[in-house]
Amino acid sequence: xxxxxxxxxxxxxxxxxxxxxxxxxxxxxxxxxxxxxxxxxxxxxxxxxxxxxxxxxxxxxxxxxxxxxxxxxxxxxxxxxxxxxxxxxxxxxxxxxxxxxxxxxxxxxxxxxxxxxxxxxxxxxxxxxxxxxxxxxxxxxxxxxxxxxxxxxxxxxxxxxxxxxxxxxxxxxxxxxxxxxxxxxxxxxxxxxxxxxxxxxxxxxxxxxxxxxxxxxxxxxxxxxxxxxxxxxxxxxxxxxxxxxxxxxxxxxxxxxxxxxxxxxxxxxxxxxxxxxxxxxxxxxxxxxxxxxxxxxxxxxxxxxxxxxxxxxxxxxxxxxxxxxxxxxxxxxxxxxxxxxxxxxxxxxxxxxxxxxxxxxxxxxxxxxxxxxxxxxxxxxxxxxxxxxxxxxxxxxxxxxxxxxxxxxxxxxxxxxxxxxxxxxxxxxxxxxxxxxxxxxxxxxxxxxxxxxxxxxxxxxxxxxxxxxxxxxxxxxxxxxxxxxxxxxxxxx
Amino acid sequence: xxxxxxxxxxxxxxxxxxxxxxxxxxxxxxxxxxxxxxxxxxxxxxxxxxxxxxxxxxxxxxxxxxxxxxxxxxxxxxxxxxxxxxxxxxxxxxxxxxxxxxxxxxxxxxxxxxxxxxxxxxxxxxxxxxxxxxxxxxxxxxxxxxxxxxxxxxxxxxxxxxxxxxxxxxxxxxxxxxxxxxxxxxxxxxxxxxxxxxxxxxxxxxxxxxxxxxxxxxxxxxxxxxxxxxxxxxxxxxxxxxxxxxxxxxxxxxxxxxxxxxxxxxxxxxxxxxxxxxxxxxxxxxxxxxxxxxxxxxxxxxxxxxxxxxxxxxxxxxxxxxxxxx
Numbered sequence: 001x002x003x004x005x006x007x008x009x010x011x012x013x014x015x016x017x018x019x020x021x022x023x024x025x026x027x028x029x030x031x032x033x034x035x036x037x038x039x040x041x042x043x044x045x046x047x048x049x050x051x052x053x054x055x056x057x058x059x060x061x062x063x064x065x066x067x068x069x070x071x072x073x074x075x076x077x078x079x080x081x082x083x084x085x086x087x088x089x090x091x092x093x094x095x096x097x098x099x100x101x102x103x104x105x106x107x108x109x110x111x112x113x114x115x116x117x118x119x120x121x122x123x124x125x126x127x128x129x130x131x132x133x134x135x136x137x138x139x140x141x142x143x144x145x146x147x148x149x150x151x152x153x154x155x156x157x158x159x160x161x162x163x164x165x166x167x168x169x170x171x172x173x174x175x176x177x178x179x180x181x182x183x184x185x186x187x188x189x190x191x192x193x194x195x196x197x198x199x200x201x202x203x204x205x206x207x208x209x210x211x212x213x214x215x216x217x218x219x220x221x222x223x224x225x226x227x228x229x230x231x232x233x234x235x236x237x238x239x240x241x242x243x244x245x246x247x248x249x250x251x252x253x254x255x256x257x258x259x260x261x262x263x264x265x266x267x268x269x270x271x272x273x274x275x276x277x278x279x280x281x282x283x284x285x286x287x288x289x290x291x292x293x294x295x296x297x298x299x300x301x302x303x304x305x306x307x308x309x310x311x312x313x314x315x316x317x318x319x320x321x322x323x324x325x326x327x328x329x330x331x332x333x334x335x336x337x338x339x340x341x342x343x344x345x346x347x348x349x350x351x352x353x354x355x356x357x358x359x360x361x362x363x364x365x366x367x368x369x370x371x372x373x374x375x376x377x378x379x380x381x382x383x384x385x386x387x388x389x390x391x392x393x394x395x396x397x398x399x400x401x402x403x404x405x406x407x408x409x410x411x412x413x414x415x416x417x418x419x420x421x422x423x424x425x426x427x428x429x430x431x432x433x434x435x436x437x438x439x440x441x442x443x444x445x446x447x448x449x450x451x452x453x454x455x456x457x458x459x460x461x462x463x464x465x466x467x468x469x470x471x472x473x474x475x476x477x478x479x480x481x482x483x484x485x486x487x488x489x490x491x492x493x
Numbered sequence: 494x495x496x497x498x499x500x501x502x503x504x505x506x507x508x509x510x511x512x513x514x515x516x517x518x519x520x521x522x523x524x525x526x527x528x529x530x531x532x533x534x535x536x537x538x539x540x541x542x543x544x545x546x547x548x549x550x551x552x553x554x555x556x557x558x559x560x561x562x563x564x565x566x567x568x569x570x571x572x573x574x575x576x577x578x579x580x581x582x583x584x585x586x587x588x589x590x591x592x593x594x595x596x597x598x599x600x601x602x603x604x605x606x607x608x609x610x611x612x613x614x615x616x617x618x619x620x621x622x623x624x625x626x627x628x629x630x631x632x633x634x635x636x637x638x639x640x641x642x643x644x645x646x647x648x649x650x651x652x653x654x655x656x657x658x659x660x661x662x663x664x665x666x667x668x669x670x671x672x673x674x675x676x677x678x679x680x681x682x683x684x685x686x687x688x689x690x691x692x693x694x695x696x697x698x699x700x701x702x703x704x705x706x707x708x709x710x711x712x713x714x715x716x717x718x719x720x721x722x723x724x725x726x727x728x729x730x731x732x733x734x735x736x737x738x739x740x741x742x743x744x745x746x747x748x749x750x751x752x753x754x755x756x757x758x759x760x761x762x763x764x765x766x767x768x769x770x771x772x773x774x775x776x777x778x779x780x781x782x783x784x785x786x787x788x789x790x791x792x793x794x795x796x797x798x799x800x801x802x803x804x805x806x807x808x809x810x811x812x813x814x815x816x817x818x819x
Contacts, residue, residue, distance in 0.1 A: 298702075300701070319704075320701065321704035323704075338699050338702045339702075340696075340699070341692060341695045341696040342695075342696070343696075343763070344691065344695050344696075344762075348688070348691075348692070352692055352703045352705075353703045353704060355685045355689055355692075355705075359685040362684040363684055363685075364684060364685055364687075370499070374496075374497065385497070386498045387497055387499045388499060388501075406703065
């Protein structure tokens with residue numbers, strides 16, 4: 001046994017984050033650590049990284065008891081974590097990022113750049129990654145950044161690599177590349193703790209699994225002894241309807257049309273239409289132009305040419321407020337930067353898009369604000385203790401519900417959702433899906449960008465598949481297979 | 494459905510987190526200490542006259558509060574005072590009517606502010622850089638216009654505004670500040686405009702994505718800041734009855750200190766007018782008291798520094814202490 005945690009407990013202000021949790025990691029294996037948000041996964045990881053000290057329990061590494069007093073000790077023991085929101089230095093090169101904190105020096109004390117570049121190159125080659133050592137981090141894709149982080153942990157001779165949702169922001173192709181790298185690591189005798197909300201990939205990639213719920217160990221076993229539904233039951237403590245609430249709603253006539261939309265270097269000749277009560281999926285690799293099209297429709301950027309027809313009338317949108325007034329809203333995939341305003345209250349966040357409606361001749365009407373917030377809170381079941389609570393204190397799922405509430409407050413007719421379930425737990429996810437079903441039932445039309453095929457296939461009526469800024473095909477989901485969609489999206493068809 | 498309360502249940506210790514409360518205690522202490530060490534402090538006429546020392550800066554501090562809450566900063570205000578004062582003196586010397594003189598003075602200030610706002614929004618340059626530039630630019634204009642000379646003739650109304658009292662008691666500048674403070678507190682805390690300014694300051698990108706006209710707000714705020722600098726210029730020129738190009742030199746930092754001491758977060762998004770008003774009184778009473786004691790200007794700077802650290806640091810100090818106890 002490589003790593004053995006026994007009877008680990010940790011309390012925060014009387015909240016039991018972990019209670020007598022055992023965790024065993026075998027040598028060269030990929031071990032999935034599963035659980036909903038707040039189940040105790042990150043507390044466990046932070047204990048391993050030396051950020052927190054357990055209140056009780058022991059940690060054995062290679063059959064030797066260790067006390068991990070701080071992150072430096074954790075690193076020196078060969079434990080390395082790759083975080084969801086990567087901690088990197090954007091303006092520095094790949095080499096500098098990998099060697100940060102322990103530069104190699106020549107005998108005269110100067111930095112030995114050549115050696116560092118060379119080592120970096122070797123390392124990246126061993127991972128079969130196509131990255132140049134002297135590229136700046138800000139020029140890399142998210143997938144490439146992950147690989148640089150992995151390289152950084154390898155430089156530290158990490159034996160145990162912890163990955164926190166490494167595929168959350170990646171496209172299918174990048175995910176496949178990452179899987180290869182993870183397999184390579186395993187072949188190099190490393191052990192990997194793999195945290196993910198995507199059960200398909202857990203089933204595909206991992207050897208063992210451990211499920212936590214409410215700070216307690218629920219189940220730990222080999223992955224081939226279980227299946228997806230069972231894992232969900234372990235995690236949720238009850239059956240969650242993972243089968244997407246496919247709506248049998250009668251789709252009505254066309255409501256929204258985009259014609260000949262083009263923007264230099266981003267997308268070209270985009271034509272599609274959306275029907276009332278329809279959910280239209282957009283699938284493609286990251287960078288295929290999906291998000292860029294939606295930003296142009298919403299008035300964030302300007303398209304070079306093309307027109308939008310809404311309810312049989314040509315409309316022009318040059319800024320977001322015009323789109324919102326027309327009844328078209330866009331939920332960005334970047335929840336932290338462009339969605340939630342963390343230091344404002346939940347109530348203010350929910351009401352942010354209807355400030356004008358909540359005021360009488362510029363004077364704010366608190367009653368209207370509370371009324372709207374309460375109705376949204378009830379509708380989406382946002383877990384909030386009091387209205388002045390800051391939005392940043394909510395869990396990811398509840399933050400996303402808050403942002404969705406913000407947009408629903410404007411009573412839109414066309415709702416554009418960009419990766420609406422990215423990085424939120426299973427239960428919140430299915431709540432969002434269920435809710436989307438309700439919304440189209442009420443007469444709304446939804447465009448959903450997603451990189452998760454099950455979500456696309458489960459929720460959408462039709463799917464637009466994009467490749468390099470072009471719409472390759474619009475498929476009826478009924479007749480589409482996931483293989484076909486992936487093929488088109490990677491330009492093979 | 495359970496009713497969600499607006500705030501968590503009130504605990505008496507929570508009041509220690511309130512910057513306004515800390516500032517209020519500081520103000521009271523300064524008043525008590527001052528009145529104990531010098532008998533002249535509590536003299537009503539002296540106290541009223543002491544407001545002349547800060548009212549002009551305080552007027553600009555109000556718009557500066559909006560600017561800083563909106564995650565910007567304006568370092569050019571003192572230089573705008575210089576420009577507007579020159580316009581005031583020059584138009585007077587041309588023999589224009591009083592109302593025309595005032596109008597052109599106000600217009601010059603607003604124009605300078607609009608220039609800042611236009612550059613910041615059009616070219617997306619950080620306001621700190623733009624206003625560092627215009628701080629020199631505007632001051633330079635005043636210098637090249639006036640060179641070694643100065644203006645000492647102003648319309649009667651301007652001199653009255655600078656030196657006069659309403660009903661013989663309340664200085665016009667102070668009165669203007671107090672009235673404007675009420676207006677600004679109302680706008681910031683009770684209207685949709687205030688809500689939007691907070692939203693912009695907390696997350697400008699999210700605000701833009703939410704349909705708030707971020708650029709338009711920024712432009713208007715900077716224009717307003719210029720206009721208010723011109724108002725301050727009118728009071729100041731009237732009071733000094735002489736305008737040199739180095740007028741109000743270094744005021745930008747004093748004004749920003751007023752705002753930051755008042756609990757406005759320098760990175761935007763939070764702060765109240767009440768806090769700024771208390772902080773203005775603290776600084777005013779402090780320098781007045783120290784002046785009566787014949788303590789030189791250095792003393793004021795040292796005290797201001799200590800106050801800043803105390804008032805900003807105290808709430809987080811209490812929070813850390815409380816967390817440790819739990």
